[in-house]
Amino acid sequence: MMSTPASSLITKDGAVVGVKASGPDGKDYTLYASKGVILATGGFSANVKMRNQYDEIWDKKLDNQVKTTNMPAITGDGINMAVKAGAGLKDMGYIQLLPTTDPATGATNHKIVESTNIYVNKQGNRFVNEQGRRDVLAKAALAQPDHVFYVIGTEQTLLKDKEGRGPYGILISDLLKQKKAFKADTLDELAKKLGMNPDNLKRTVAKWNEFCKTQKGDEFGRMSCEEGNKLPGGPYYASVMTPSVHHTMGGVTIDEDTRVLDKNGRPIRGLYAAGEITGGIHGTNRVGCNAVPDALIFGTIAGREVGK
Ligand SMILES: Cc1cc2nc3c(=O)[nH]c(=O)nc-3n(C[C@H](O)[C@H](O)[C@H](O)COP(=O)(O)OP(=O)(O)OC[C@H]3O[C@@H](n4cnc5c(N)ncnc54)[C@H](O)[C@@H]3O)c2cc1C
Structure with missing residues (x-):
């Protein structure tokens, strides 16, 4: 579903069971997932507010004057949705220029x-x-x-x-x-x-x-x-x-099966994440060419886990 950004996760009895989204025609959608939701919305390089909220390296100077290599949709939506569902975050302060x-x-x-x-x-x-x-x-x-x-x-x-x-x-x-x-x-x-x-x-x-x-x-x-x-x-x-601004190393915490973990390190049932949305994979400075393998490998694992 193109141009249909997800806006929130639907939870039931502590488990994530779907997403809400809105389409280009202004129509709202509610999508239920029987096996799980995989977040793959990337980082937050194009979100100036989040950059300065979390930055720990650049003296909070990543304002509008600082451009990004990313496309405008990379605004950390998935991270914010996951946080509302109780997700823990890791390494959010490490932003790569x-x-x-x-x-x-x-x-x-x-x-x-x-x-x-x-x-x-x-x-x-x-x-x-x-x-x-x-x-x-x-x-x-x-x-x-x-x-x-x-x-x-x-x-x-x-x-x-x-x-x-x-x-x-x-x-x-x-x-x-x-x-x-x-x-x-x-x-x-x-x-x-x-x-x-x-x-x-x-x-x-x-x-x-x-x-x-x-x-x-x-x-x-x-x-x-x-x-x-x-x-x-x-x-x-x-x-x-x-x-x-090029890459955000921080994001939601996952385990090796790509299950999103809450602040206490416990998996949130039904919620998975892969790619730049996750934190803790690349340390303080992502090395060139390692982000695409990150997204592909953890994306594959997430697909396998949810498909089980
Ligand atoms: C110019 C440039 C060059 C790069 N070169 C390299 C390289 O050579 N090697 C390398 O390893 N890495 C490189 N990277 C980094 C790498 O491309 C990214 O880290 C990687 O693409 C992240 O993949 P992803 O699938 O997690 O997220 P993305 O590829 O960022 O995709 C996220 C998707 O989620 C969508 N989305 C966002 N919000 C919502 C929402 N609310 N609802 C629905 N969809 C949403 C976006 O539209 C987008 O399609 C480069 C990055 C840039 C910007």
């Missing part, structure tokens, strides 16, 4: 160079080990002027297909027109386009190239400069970036 997103939209689709290429602030200086954890990178980026930085690349290592499209299928020429990315033949010209001090940028790139040769003594403690991170010469590219 993805450092490399579009300042205008929060999207990631303007990527054109490796995310581990050097990050340069508006003054033309590097400020962090780009191979670090997402929370470390985001914190460092938020300490830069206007929370903005540029990821620098070159023509040789550009991530583009034969039609000139980046990894998300967008023409790089369009990204340049939209000023989501910048291109210049020399570092002087690139600095001018980005409004940064050219001497700083040249010094930053020279130091970086030196590290790429020796792979030793990086001022920010990087372990390596990989082939795709090298900046051997122009034309150069820069993608404009800022951190946006």
Whole structure:
């Protein structure tokens, strides 16, 4: 049933037996489940109120100015419904920001160079080990002027297909027109386009190239400069970036059979949950690529359990 958000859980004698929902035509629906209800409504990255209510990492600064990579429906509905049915919560304070997103939209689709290429602030200086954890990178980026930085690349290592499209299928020429990315033949010209001090940028790139040769003594403690991170010469590219809310590690407490647990750790009969709605799976900083397996594996378990 598309565009039919669930609004509450129906309980009977302490067990969850169905959901209430409303359809796009304004019609209300009451749906009963004979074997159980599985919550799979994702996290709460797009719910500004919840972000600031629960945040324990970002000094309650995840307001409307901070974009999200998520779609607008990811507002923690399932978490709030489960809480009303008595569910316990875990790790709600751990909210992940993805450092490399579009300042205008929060999207990631303007990527054109490796995310581990050097990050340069508006003054033309590097400020962090780009191979670090997402929370470390985001914190460092938020300490830069206007929370903005540029990821620098070159023509040789550009991530583009034969039609000139980046990894998300967008023409790089369009990204340049939209000023989501910048291109210049020399570092002087690139600095001018980005409004940064050219001497700083040249010094930053020279130091970086030196590290790429020796792979030793990086001022920010990087372990390596990989082939795709090298900046051997122009034309150069820069993608404009800022951190946006990406993943919420917290959520309802479940056991290994995906049964939702109450505040005392006892299963709530008839209620199951899987995916980003659950808490305690990823610790304080979800590692990239582990969320889809989380949703798929626990979703499969939930289906099996309810189908028994
Ligand atoms: C841009 C981006 C890139 C990512 N890249 C990766 C990656 O490469 N690897 C990886 O592992 N993870 C990645 N993630 C994270 C991963 O996609 C999510 O954690 C995962 O999709 C969560 O799956 P889910 O099924 O729990 O919830 P979601 O996929 O968020 O789905 C929740 C669904 O519930 C619906 N819903 C919400 N509220 C209600 C309601 N009240 N009633 C009915 N339906 C409702 C929503 O409309 C949505 O369809 C990425 C996330 C983003 C945003």
